[in-house]
Amino acid sequence: MATALITGGTSGIGAAFARAFAAGGDDLVLVARDADRLAETATQLKERYGIAVETLSADLAVREDVLRVAERIASSEQPIDTLVNNAGFGIRAKLLAEDPAPHEHGVDVMIRAVLILAGAAGRAMRDRGRGTIINVSSTAGFLTMGSYSATKAYVTVYTESLANELAGTDVKVTALLPGWVQTEFHQRASIRTGAIPSVLWLNADDLVAACLTDAAAGKVISLPSVRYRLIFGIIRHLPRATVRAISRRITSSRH
Ligand SMILES: NC(=O)c1ccc[n+]([C@@H]2O[C@H](COP(=O)([O-])OP(=O)(O)OC[C@H]3O[C@@H](n4cnc5c(N)ncnc54)[C@H](OP(=O)(O)O)[C@@H]3O)[C@@H](O)[C@H]2O)c1
Secondary structure (H helix, E strand, O other): OOEEEOOOOOHHHHHHHHHHHHOOOOOEEEEOOOOHHHHHHHHHHHHHOOOOEEEEEEOOHHHHHHHHHHHHOOOOOOOOOOOEEOOOOOOOOOOOOOHHHHHHHHHHHHHHHHHHHHHHHHHHHHHHHHHEEEEEEEEEEOOOOHHHHHHHHHHHHHHHHHHHOOOOOOOEEEEEEEOOEEEOOOHHHHOOOOOOOOHHHEEEHHHHHHHHHHHOOOOOOOOOHHHHHHHHHHOOOOOOHHHHHHHHHHHHHOO
């Protein structure tokens, strides 16, 4: 019986990961801040799939909470077979805003927590000789849309480096790079989505199914959907000045 731990497993992409693992018969450990929503999600998954679900209410912006989750990941009595570092949010604040708090919040949850939790999982899985780590990054990491792009560029490069460090072991490491996905993400960050063409919206369950296929095949970068592979196949070869110009246009359409 395998167990997957998913941060941000109560909503959007994280909830889709939870459903996918549960449908395959895996037990779950779900991590998020909202304890009521965690309990409700756990009850639904247990009833629907007949699996065991543990919940850890933790704010991943708080270092002590992150260390508590890392301790759970490192447990040898109740091993975690798959870690999904998924919790995250949009950062709308300007880089020159007087208050750096939104940027620091993003760095804490989407960089520091990812680093600490994947490190704990990587050591435990290397010692056990198997396991899978999935870090949810973003195609935004190829663009230049403020702190959010910068944090996701970190997540992608960090994941590739971790895969190098774990090369030769049976621990698989994958960065998932979604495009636009229908979740609570945009509403939570007050990001306007009216200008996004409907053809570019991805479904969270389809995205996760593609990611799990890529992770099982040992792919370090998972960029689901042909249309996003085409778009970013082109964008990655454009001059950076052109990438910055495209990023400025996207950013101004969202505020
Ligand atoms: N949606 C997209 O278009 C898109 C595109 C590319 C990448 N992504 C990435 O996908 C990941 C998931 O996003 P989503 O779209 O599924 O968003 P979502 O629907 O808003 O879900 C976010 C999840 O993260 C949890 N969370 C947020 N802050 C947290 C914190 N400080 N500590 C612990 N848990 C926290 C939330 O639960 P609580 O509020 O209860 O804590 C929730 O379960 C993020 O890393 C995001 O950057 C999303």
